Amino acid sequence: MMQPVTPLVPSQAGVTAGTAADASPWLLRPCQDTAQQARELALELADRLRAAIDARGQALLAVSGGKSPLALFAELRRQELAWDRVTVLLADERCVPDGHPDSNGTLVREQLLQECAAAARWQPFFTTLPSQPSSDWSEAELDCLADSANQQLAALPWPLDLLVLGMGEDAHTASLFPAAPGLARALESEQRVAWVRPATAPHARLTLTLPTLLAARAIYLPLSGERKRAVFDQACRAASAEAPISLVLHRALQPVQVWLAP
Template identity: 60%
Template sequence: MNTPPTEHPQATPAALAAHIANALRNAIAERGQASLAVSGGKSPIALFEALRTQPLDWQKVTVILVDERVVPHDHAASNTALVRQHLLQDGAAAARFVPFFDEPPPALSAVVLDALAEQANQRLADLPWPLDVAVLGMGEDAHTASLFPGAPGFARAIATDQRLAWVVPDTAPHARLSLTLSALLAARELVLSIAGESKLAVYHRAAEQAHETLPISLVLNQSQTPVSVWIA
């Protein structure tokens, strides 16, 4: 039986930041450390800037990305750069951040992406696992992380038991490395942050039943992992 997500309407970045920080504090109290995965893009910036000032023993927190574009870390589209600029400041500067790679390969192919994903999986192998909290966003096509419906790599990313897989979106620039569906569902808590009427409509449609054409529905319609949905 599916467990419906817990919804928080009219959510603010400050309220979501407090919720995440509390979950991380509880993890540190119980296990001596905490792990957090965050999404990129412009939407989480306000959350990052609220979260980084939360009173928390940040030196005991490991931060990774939910997904990353295969671009240099100084590229405008780099989620690594975004997190370093907007989250890993103030108190959160003490957190341990583990990017998926140091430098992207100069040319990409399926073989090269396989190797890059394997190296990234090795990086994650020794991290605190499962994740305590993974913060997700959602596109109007219902993709979450870089699980773009129907894209090259998508079928593998929702089927493999590896933590990371590559996806090459048909509808967005840059090849990606993404946490897989199994890695997300292994987390102790999933947080979905959405804003806007169009995304809210997609969310309600996806919450009705799981279907691969709506990847976020695979997160919403399951009983393995608690999901909270923060609706701005």
């Protein structure tokens, strides 16, 4: 049985407790290892999805790509619930064609939308891209791609019911990369999606904007390893655009649930 989450307070972590609107701290869930983290977080997410479906008849789930969530996806796709009432989208996507090794969408379809979860509705950011690599695209082309994504996502039942984020060792989350071209707009835009062009990672990206992330009804941040724990501890100290994950921790409308594994 999952242990209850507990507030992250100064006596536990040696940092100032983060708050949502200076009212509610983020929540810390220690895990013995990444296997327990994936297994019990999948159970938690399934319960949240069932509750959203019971309350509103449908659920909107945003997940992150990369290698970190693969174990979670393997557990979550086996959960029995009304997946046909769940819409799945990404927190961010690399601007690469479908089937590309770096495509988060391909990864989610192959690793999450299988078994029980195969019945879920998949909502991509885009279906076609300019033919040349995204490094050659102009800002006007990126604007058009973001505008198209916003039109495609407009009819979804916002806000997100569940958001599963990741975090890089540079403190980025989704594709909110520190100091990246496009970051300022992605932090402030009232649109759901914006583009970012990180200098430290390949490919231009589309990402859910910070206001869209912050409005989610439930936010989960699974982390593992000492290096990411150190980045997280630093982000707990203050909200700063130099560490975008800190903006989520300190400003989310609901306390961020941080699941930590060694």
